[in-house]
Amino acid sequence: MKILALTLLLIGSGGLWASEPVSSLLQTADEIRLSEPQKFSAILRDIAQQIDSLSSEQRYFFEYLMAYESALKGDSERAINTYKHVFKNASDQDLIYRASYSILNVLVINRRWRETPQYLQYINDNYTSISSEEIKATGLVAVALFYNHLGNFDKARDYGLKAIADIKADNVLCTGYQQLAHSELKLNLLASSAAILSDGMSACERSSKQLIAYMINLYQATALFKEEQYDAATALLQRHLSRVDASNYVPIQSEYYALLAQLSFATGNVSGAIAYAQKVINSNNQSHNTEALVKALKIMADATAIQGNLTDSIVWLKRYAETDKAFYDQLTAENLAFQLATHEVIEKENQIKLLNKENEALNLERDLSLQEAQNKTLMIILLILIIGFTSFWAYRTKKTHVKLRKLAEFDSLTGIANRRHFTKEGENTLKINRSRGQAVSFILFDLDKFKAINDRYGHPVGDWVLQHVPIPVKKIIRKIDIFGRMGGEEFAILLPGCELDKAREIAESIRLGLMEINCEETGHNFNISASFGITVSRVSGYEFEDLMKHSDDALYEAKREGRNRIHVYSMPPTESAVISKQANTASDQTTEA
Numbered sequence: 001m002k003i004l005a006l007t008l009l010l011i012g013s014g015g016l017w018a019s020e021p022v023s024s025l026l027q028t029a030d031e032i033r034l035s036e037p038q039k040f041s042a043i044l045r046d047i048a049q050q051i052d053s054l055s056s057e058q059r060y061f062f063e064y065l066m067a068y069e070s071a072l073k074g075d076s077e078r079a080i081n082t083y084k085h086v087f088k089n090a091s092d093q094d095l096i097y098r099a100s101y102s103i104l105n106v107l108v109i110n111r112r113w114r115e116t117p118q119y120l121q122y123i124n125d126n127y128t129s130i131s132s133e134e135i136k137a138t139g140l141v142a143v144a145l146f147y148n149h150l151g152n153f154d155k156a157r158d159y160g161l162k163a164i165a166d167i168k169a170d171n172v173l174c175t176g177y178q179q180l181a182h183s184e185l186k187l188n189l190l191a192s193s194a195a196i197l198s199d200g201m202s203a204c205e206r207s208s209k210q211l212i213a214y215m216i217n218l219y220q221a222t223a224l225f226k227e228e229q230y231d232a233a234t235a236l237l238q239r240h241l242s243r244v245d246a247s248n249y250v251p252i253q254s255e256y257y258a259l260l261a262q263l264s265f266a267t268g269n270v271s272g273a274i275a276y277a278q279k280v281i282n283s284n285n286q287s288h289n290t291e292a293l294v295k296a297l298k299i300m301a302d303a304t305a306i307q308g309n310l311t312d313s314i315v316w317l318k319r320y321a322e323t324d325k326a327f328y329d330q331l332t333a334e335n336l337a338f339q340l341a342t343h344e345v346i347e348k349e350n351q352i353k354l355l356n357k358e359n360e361a362l363n364l365e366r367d368l369s370l371q372e373a374q375n376k377t378l379m380i381i382l383l384i385l386i387i388g389f390t391s392f393w394a395y396r397t398k399k400t401h402v403k404l405r406k407l408a409e410f411d412s413l414t415g416i417a418n419r420r421h422f423t424k425e426g427e428n429t430l431k432i433n434r435s436r437g438q439a440v441s442f443i444l445f446d447l448d449k450f451k452a453i454n455d456r457y458g459h460p461v462g463d464w465v466l467q468h469v470p471i472p473v474k475k476i477i478r479k480i481d482i483f484g485r486m487g488g489e490e491f492a493i494l495l496p497g498c499e500l501d502k503a504r505e506i507a508e509s510i511r512l513g514l515m516e517i518n519c520e521e522t523g524h525n526f527n528i529s530a531s532f533g534i535t536v537s538r539v540s541g542y543e544f545e546d547l548m549k550h551s552d553d554a555l556y557e558a559k560r561e562g563r564n565r566i567h568v569y570s571m572p573p574t575e576s577a578v579i580s581k582q583a584n585t586a587s588d589q590t591t592e593a
Contacts, residue, residue, distance in 0.1 A: 022050055022058060029065050033072075034171065035208060041069055060090040064099060071102075076110050087119075097123070097130050101142035108146050120146065137167040137176060144179035148186075154412055156183035164196075173203035178212050181219045188488030189462070191455055192223035192232075211252060214244050218255050225263060234263050254280045254292035261299045270303045277303070294324045411485040413463060416470050422484025426494045427544045429482060433496050434542040440496050441503030442540070444551035445510070445532040447489035448563040453526060461522045469528075472513025476506055492548070500536040500568065507532045507566050515564075531558035535569035 029043040047054075047062055054062060067082035080103060087099040100119045107116050123139045130136040140163035147156035160180030164173055177200025184190040190197075197220045204213035217240050224233035237260055244256050261276035280296035297320035305313035371378070409421035417425065433440045447465065454462040469491065470483070477483060482494040493510075495503050510532075517528045533555030540550040550569040558567035 022047060022053055026058060026061055026065070030061075033065065033068055037072060040065075044069060057090065057092055057095070060086050060092070061095060064090075064095060064102070067099075067102065071106050076106050079106050093126070094130055094132055094135050097126055097139055098135055100126075101139040104142050104146060108149055113150075116146065133167055134169040134172055137163045137169070137172045141172060141175045141179055144176070144183070148179055148182050151186075153183040153186040157187065157189075170203040170207040171209065174200060174207050174209045174212050176200075177203060178215055178219075181216055185219050185222055188226070188451070189454055189459060190219065190223045191451065192220055192227055192229065194223070197223075210243070211247060211249060214240055214247070214252050214256075218252070218259065221259055225259060225266070228266075230263050230267050234260065234267075237263075250283050251290070251292075254283055254290060254296075257283075258292040258295040258299075261296055265299055265303060270306050273299050274303045291327065294320065294327050297323055413466055414470050414485050416491075417482065417484035419484065419486050422482060422486070422492060422494075423544060425482050429494060429496050430537070430542045430544055430547075433537070438497045439499050440494065440537040440542065440547070441498045441500060442535050442537075442547040442551045443493040443495065443503060443507050443510075443532060444486070444534075444548070444555050445491055445493075445507070445530045446555055446559070447514075448529045448531055448559075450489035457522065457524050457526070461524060464522050465517075465519075465528060468517050469514065472517065473510050476509045476513060492551070494547075498536075500534065500538070503534055503536065504566060504568065507534055511564070511566065529564035531555055531563045532566040533558055533569065534566060539569060539571055 025043055025047050029040050029047070032043075033040045044062075044065060051059070051062070063082055064086045067079045067086065070076075070082060071079035083099045083103045083106070087096055087103065090096050090099070100122045104116060104119045104123070107113070107119070120143065123143055127136050127139050130139070140159050144156045144159035144163060147153070147159065156179060160176055160183055163176035164180060167173060167176070177196050181190060181194070181196050181200060184194070184196070197216055200216045201213055204210070204216065217236060221233040221236045224230075224236065237256055241256060241260075244253055247253075257276045257279045261273045261280065264270075264272035264276060277296040277299040280292050281300070284290060284293045284296075297316060301313050301316035301320050304310075304316055409417060411418045430440055447469070450462065450465070453465060466485075466489065473483060473491070473493070477493060477495070480496055481498075482496075484492055486492050493506075495506065498506075511530060514528050514530050519526050519528065533551040533553065535547055535550040535554060537547065540546045550571070554567040554569040558565050561567065
């Protein structure tokens with residue numbers, strides 16, 4: 001999270017620039033603040049000795065650079081307060097814009113989400129009027145960073161694309177490509193051969209931003225891992241590992257070792273996977289959960305199970321579940337904090353408008369005392385204005401609540417439930433059907449060769465495909481069925497009160513419906529198909545995670561058997577006995593009730 005605030009080489013000494021004009025010193029300090037922080041601080045000390053000779057705007061620019069130095073030293077509170085002073089009082093629009101995205105960066109680093117909406121809105125409202133293309137693009141990178149940390153990768157990708165368009169400054173291109181690559185990786189849109197990776201690496205090398213270059217290498221290795229090019233991914237990580245270790249920057253080190261653990265496990269090197277995972281666990285602060293730590297704990301649970309250390313595996317599995325939940329809860333809390341803050345800003349603006357209207361009403365009432373003949377008519381008009389505005393304000397507030405709920409529960413691209421909402425509704429439905437002893441079927445399907453469509457025809461065509469997938473599905477499923485996008489090109493349907501045979505019929509109808517989608521509208525000729533995995537509660541039980549896992553296993557088999565087909569989950573005998581016992585227990589409890 002702190003990668004944009006880091007620098008590489010600290011070189012220089014103070015007291016060498018006192019003879020230069022102040023304007024030249026300010027410009028020099030601004031240019032070297034990233035690459036030579038010691039020289040940067042020395043120049044600021046020299047400028048401070050000439051503070052009385054600074055013009056008003058030079059003084060605000062000096063304060064902006066002082067705020068940057070405070071952020072660099074870890075004094076976030078001083079940095080934020082100084083940035084805010086510049087933001088509120090400076091008159092130069094470029095400087096105000098820089099202060100807004102600098103505040104946003106520090107707030108994101110410190111997870112102070114409720115303070116961000118004002119500065120996010122300012123960047124969105126003003127970036128088109130900024131004269132410097134480099135400053136404009138840097139603000140867009142800051143917004144992309146913001147949305148990446150909130151997990152809103154679609155928006156992060158949009159801002160990343162805006163940031164790198166028509167910009168030639170390597171330092172901005174480096175961070176812009178990094179944020180774009182991160183969002184596309186999370187959206188399963190990033191190919192290991194994507195141009196944004198090589199272009200980003202080149203820009204980072206030219207601007208000496210090695211830490212960000214290491215992150216782009218990590219994204220490329222992750223893409224190779226997803227493409228099952230395990231040897232290439234491992235070689236890429238190993239090539240940069242010594243320099244990553246030398247950086248002593250734990251977040252990047254943890255991500256590298258977590259991916260190496262996954263690669264080792266995928267290639268059957270269980271002991272190597274454990275060694276790499278243990279490095280992640282040892283280096284992470286247990287009070288601050290990270291995605292790398294979640295991955296490492298999962299590897300430890302799976303690897304020790306393969307080694308036959310079931311006791312250790314259970315311990316690791318418990319830690320993994322607790323850490324994964326804490327990480328998920330943290331992301332949810334951060335999203336909620338931002339949404340609440342956005343709502344508070346809207347509500348405060350409405351309250352100000354209402355107070356202004358009320359003040360106008362009071363002034364009008366005072367004037368009415370001088371016009372007794374028109375008193376009744378004007379009072380009626382006044383009441384109508386107040387009632388009308390209050391009703392409008394209530395309507396806007398309710399509309400805002402509905403919009404916030406939709407953003408939190410539904411996928412912005414397809415309009416169906418997102419993974420979080422699908423999981424919540426699915427778990428509630430499973431509890432109800434479990435108490436009634438009714439069967440619940442679970443269908444998981446994944447679009448075949450979707451990545452190839454993206455690579456060949458472009459992401460807009462890929463988005464078109466994802467938007468059209470729900471159309472045939474909604475025609476087939478019932479109103480009580482739950483339908484959601486689990487991420488990327490993966491979708492799931494939970495069918496309460498539905499036995500396996502009926503679920504298979506529904507899946508077959510959906511499979512045929514997807515094949516009938518006419519893609520000519522995109523200007524390209526290709527077909528859509530999907531592979532399906534199905535299970536039912538009578539086989540997998542009523543735990544959401546079990547149903548999800550088993551249907552995913554079945555989906556994998558459908559892919560392995562040639563794609564565009566349906567595979568029903570068949571449970572191993574030992575696991576089947578456990579689930580059967582659980583199902584009998586649930587049935588007995590229902591009978592007793």
